[in-house]
Structure formats: structure tokens, C-alpha cells
Amino acid sequence: MPVELNEEHDEERFEGQLSHALHDLGGGFDTDRTALAAAGRARGHRLRLRRRAAVAGGAAGIALVGVGGALLVPWGGAAEPLPSSSSVAEQPSKTPAVTGGRLIEALEGLLPKGKFSAQEARGADEGPLMLPYVRLVYDDGKGPGAVAVSLNRIEPGSDQARETTACPDKALVPHDDCDSTRLPDGSLLKLFRGYEYPDRRVDTKLWSADLITPTGQHISVSEWNAAAEKDAPVSRSEPPLSTGQLKDLVTAKVWRGYVDSIPEDPKKPTASATPGHETAEPPTTEAVLGTLQALLPKNIKVVEKGRDYTYVVLDDGKGRSYLQIDVQRGMGDAAGELFGDGAETLPDGTKVGFRASGGDKGVAGAVMWTVDTLRTDGFRVVVSAFNAATQHDAPSRETPALTEEQLRKIALSPEWEQYR
Template identity: 65%
Template sequence: MPVEHDQDPFETRLGHALRDAGDHFTTDRAALVDGGLARGRRQRLRRRTAVVGGVAGVALAGVGGTLLLPGGDAPAPRPGTSGQPSQQTLTAPVTAHEMTESLEKLLPKGKVSGQEAQGGADRAPAPYARLVFDDGKGAAAVVVGLDRIEAGSQQARQTVDCPDRALVRHDTCVTTRLSDGSRLKLFQGYVSNDRSSKTKLWSAELVTPAGQHVFVNELNAAAEKDAPVTRPEPPLSTARLKKLVTDPVWRGYVDSLPEDPVEAQEPPAQPSVDSVLDTFAALLPRKAKVVERGEDYSFLVLDDGEGRGYVQVDVQPGMGDVAGELFGEGSETLPDGTRVNFRENGGDKGVAGAVMWTVDTLRTDGFRVVVSALNAPTQHEAPSRTAPVLTEAQLRKIALSPQWDRYR
């Protein structure tokens, strides 16, 4: 799994809360093919929101576990909150009880169990509510989560962008703009990127012009891990998901959260994916023809006449503080001080015969370039060739090219 560093407040709060809730759910293995890429804050934010945020993976981290709230019991409802609340800024941050109560009231007729929730007091982990819902056709995990995103920011846009199919296996994904200017993403995919699991993941993600962020996820099983599929599809249709995620109550709850000045900071501008891919493509051997380019993530699909292969590049300034974690025993130090490491692994979990080669480099000023190649056209398809489309020597030449200096 990738090593994460200096996480942004939303992911730290939400991730900690849901890891406390139990089994982890992460699509990093799908997005990064277990390439061992460490995340600097800025590059990690761009990648995570574009890919993991694309399937709302973080929000499902705890659907299979148990969360014991402080005191063991949910707090009593506030006066005036019986019935369905409308959008309003509360006098105090939303409570765990209010999160659960609102989610239950917005679900269709059925039985609920296994309720778990987190409120928003004291800048605690981001508010969420999780439960198991059964409409008579099988138990299903449902979770709703809330936070703020800076309106109009790159993070806000990427949160509701659909993921590349080469990165994330899914059936459908549609992003629309609502009449109030909010953007809504409706996604239908799978818990795992390999085809060994039949557990489906459907989600709805909303970002308003005011930066209110609401997401809902559901499965066709009672938990993401160690639970059998109970029904062909999750219980809520896309229409139901849209109705649930756009309900005004959630926006009021977001407005109740304590301000976090760090959270509102947009990371420094990063080079565009197009710019990085243009540089990458210019460094490829002549025989390798580009047949597909990433839009929100810097990858290419190449064909050298012997089968298509996926390649990716990661450009990260300011990574000197994690040199010890990235370049240990077996790494090389060049005369100019640049650190170089080569890794080989099996690519995405569950794909038989997958081989991925990675060359990782770190300049003396902390500027990092990582290039990987896979022997398959996507990270979740069967190999189309015995070895990756780029050799170790070619990967090394590309990663060490002075052409990357423009991004330092």
C-alpha cells in the first residue's frame, strides 16, 4: 500500500473515525496498483480526490466494524429536532444521534440495525452514520458522511469527477449540475477492483456552491469484508440515492461544524495532468505508441506491437522528509546525490500473472519522480503480455530525465 504523509484534515478526521469503526476499505490498491508511491500532501490530495474520492472509498472504511461511542449510548435528541430537520445552522455541532436519526428517516420502509455514528463536536473525526438496512430483499450496509470542501477548488471539482475506467472498475458513473449550482455524482461500481468479489458499491456524492460536501454509499451486503452478498444490487436506486444525498438536512449539519482554517487552504497549484503526460510521452521509446491518456491521473496505455501495457508517472516536490522510508536497503545513490530504487510486484490484488515494475527517484532537493509499468492495459484486467511494456532500463532513463526539472 502507498505510504501516506501529511494528510489533509478531512481525510485525517474521516479516516480515523472509520478506521475506529472496523474493517478498512481502500481503493488505493486499485488506483495505484500497490506501486509503493508515497503521498506528499499536495500530490496525495490530487490523487486521492480524483480516484478514491471518485468511488467514495474512504467513506466505506468502517461498514464492517463496530464503533463504541463515548459513554456507550447515543445522546438524546435536542429539543426541536423531532421530525425531519430542515436546513439550518445548528447552535452546536451535529451529534451522532442526529446523524443516525436523519439517515433512518430518509430511508424507505424497512428494518435497520447495527447503527454507528460520529458527531461533529470539537473538530472530531468528520460526522458520519452507518447502519444495516433491510427492505425485505436482503441486508445492506448504508453510510452517509459530511464535511466541507473549499467551493470552486480543484478538490471540489475532482470529488465529483468520475474516475477513469482504466483505474477504477465500474458499471456507470454520471456527474450532473443541479439547478442550485451543486454538482452531483452517481456511481455504480464494486468494492474491489479485481473480479474476485461480487460486492457492489453504489454511491452519491454532492458538493454545493457553498462547499458543503455530502456523500452516501451502499452495498449489496451487510459489510464490505467477511460478509456474503445478500442481494443482486444495493437497495437504493440512483433516484433514491439522489434524494437522500440532496436532502437539506445534511447541508444544515455541515454548516454546524466548527471552522477549521487549515482545511480551507487549497494546496499549491500542481502541474496539470496534460503537462505531465506530454513530458512523459516525449520520453517514451519510439516503438511505444500511446493509445490512451489519463484525464485526471497521469497514466498512459501503450502498445509496442507486442500487447498493450499501462504506465504511470508521479511527480512530487518536497518529499525529502520521507527519504528514509522510500529508499532503504538495496537502493542506490548516484554521484549527484539522487536516490534510485527499483521495485517489482504483482500489480493489483487478484489479477493472476500481473507484473509491475517501478523506478523511484529522489533528487537532493526532495523532488521525486516515480515511473511504473504494468503488463496489462489496465490495473484490473488480465495481462496482455509476459513483461511490462517498458523495461527497467527505460523506466530508469525516463525517471532520471532532466525534463522533469521544470516541475521542481
């Protein structure tokens, strides 16, 4: 999937895990979020870096995931909400490929009594490059609500599996409730209750459930309190299914059989580890934040920092300011996408760029400053500062706590050399 650097497009990419999946589905639930690709640990890591590159290049965050993974990519494990078609099948199908009609029939049969409309589905019989999904509008008599299910495979025990079922940081993804548990059969289950838009500019609620079984079957369910994910008025106070009903739906055995029916991609590349930075373990969140804090001006206090994500919240006595950083290896081939013809090149070949934007779309007065640097060996350090305590809050000050020069000094510090 090509890396895109459209600012408004990227700013919407962080708002819901299943919405990431639905991005590939098209139709009435089309969304402007990103579905990332990950085929194998090494390839997945590289694509994760590309995702971070795109987001940091023009959005209000450094690879911040939405509900299913991460808004701002954590060094302890960044989120890729959806594998690409090349990783759809990890094993040959042993059952007949499920059709779209069967998926619609299954979803309607599993929902409580009510009226159904706007049914749409894609079956596994349409080929290995197409992930199965089903979506419809369900009305239990209290107003219509959209419900969708997508099916996939994820390598069990992988970073991607853990990230998909991990609850997001509330500082990055505002939500009301999230619970991640391991079921008696060893499956990982995440139940999430949040919002379609983090800034709440429209009060559309998004509730979702993700299940990953010990054999890597991934079932993702999402529902809204409107007849469509976007561009539809709120039609009820809450989505139609309770948390318990969401759990029942996502754990229904029928979905696991349908995942097994996904045919293998005959063109799927075999994973092969190659020496170099891509196979090296990335630095931990703790290490990156430790280095960052040592580089901050002495008159600025760190009042909050991420546990799984590389960000801090600063306070210089004039209001809080959110600061995020990402340290990436192997980004040399993305130089053309990250830096234009007007980018500065230092005597040692390091490229430096500065971008000023309005941060999250819909937040009046938001300011985001980003300094992006790329060494000749593909080592990248990018740091962004906001004039608010989070990426989605209203501004708490006129400009970020750090100046462009201070951000530049941090990004170009030789202290980052230890992570190359």
C-alpha cells in the first residue's frame, strides 16, 4: 500500500480499530483511515515504520492508532490494525470458502430479533486478496445502528496479535471503557467503547470487539449508534448491542470456521530474516523517553509520560504541551516521500525538515510543530509538539512549549546514535 502524506487524510486515521479494517471494504462504510500491511515479523516491522513515516509526515500524530492498536507507535510494539492481503492466509483452507450470502445469514441469525436493512458482504470465495466482511443496519425497535464483522488471520503470539487486543492509552484515544482479557480457551478478547471521532465533533459512538484465537483466527465486530459509520445522524443514544452481546457475537463459533475457509494466497511471499536493522529489536519506550527527558530544557517539567507510547506532557508554567517522538531505523527508501526539494541537508548528509500544521482536524486553534530528521543510513528521528495537553484537547496555550530550534536540537542530538 503506498505511503500517503495528505494531512487531512492522515488526521482521521486514528479513530477506530475496526474502522481500519473497513477502510479496505469500501461501500457505505468507506472511511479515510488506513489499513496497514504486515506480512511476517520483519516485513511487518518495516511497514510499521512506513506507517509512522506517513503519519508523522503530515498528520496530528506519529503513527497513533485508534481503537485496536496505537495512536503514536509504541516502541514496545506498534499497532497494525489489519494485515495486507499477502498475509491474509497463514494456512491452506480446509473448508469451502464462505460466501457473502452465508455471512449475511450468519450475522442476522446471531443478532437479537429486529429489522435488518442495507446488507452487504464479501465472501472468502472472491479470492485470497479480499478479506471477508459483512455489514448491515440493525434496528431493535429503538433506532437503527450499523453493525459490521470482518474476518482475518493474525499470527498467534505476535506483536500484532497483542497490539490488536490491547486497550489504547486514553491520552491518545479518548474512550469510555476498554477491557482486554484472555478467555479460558486461550483466546484474547478486547471489548472497547469509544467514539467515531476523538474530538467528539459528532457524537457518534463506536463500540467494538476483537477476538484472536490461539490458532490466529481474528474476528472483529464493530457497531455504531447511527445507521452508518460516517455521514449519518445519530439515531439512538447507544449502539444496539450491549458489551455482553458484543462478546457473544464475536465469540460465536461460526466465525472461526469462516476464517478457516479463507483461501491461501498463492503469491504470498515466504518470510525470510535478513541481517540488518529490520531484524534488530527496537528500543523500548522507557529508553526512548529517558533519552528525550535528558534533552529537554531544565525549566520545563514533565507532568505525564506514556507507558507504551513515546510521548510526554510538558508544563513550563504557561500551560500544558504534548510532545511525541519516534526513532526509526531503515527509513532511507522513504526519503523522497518525507522530504521535498526544499529540505535542508546538513554537511554530514542528514536531511532536516520542519512542518507547522493545525494538529487534529476540528480542534480550533490547535498548533503542531514537527522537526523531521533522516541520517544517511536511514536512521530517522522525528519530534512533534502541540499547544495542548493531548492531540485532541482544546489548546491550553498559544504555541507549543518548545520552539522550532529546541525541537531541532532534540532531533539532531548525538544521544540518539545509541539506537542506530
